[in-house]
Amino acid sequence: MEFGHINIRQIMETVISKNGIIVDVRKAKFFREGHIPMAVSLPLTRIEQGQVTLPKNKTLIVYCETGGTSTQACRLLHEMGYDV
DSSP states (O other), X not given: OOOOOOOHHHHHHHHHHHTOEEEEOSOHHXXXXXXXXXXXXXXXXXXXXXXXXXXXXXXXXXXXXXXXXXXXXXXXXXXXXXXX
């Protein structure tokens, strides 16, 4: 599966239209320093350990600082059955 990049406006439109969840996969320290409004913190390390409790009936919009971590997180979440 291929994952694309979207801007903040598209993020908000997707969250509203698909009743989605914005997921910040950066380290908790960076989340505390600032994040997209309404985002939840789910660092990549927790995803790798299988510590994901988000509902599977929601679309997840995943982001990080540059795109590498979020792409990795998307692959893992997709393998777990999430719509990302």
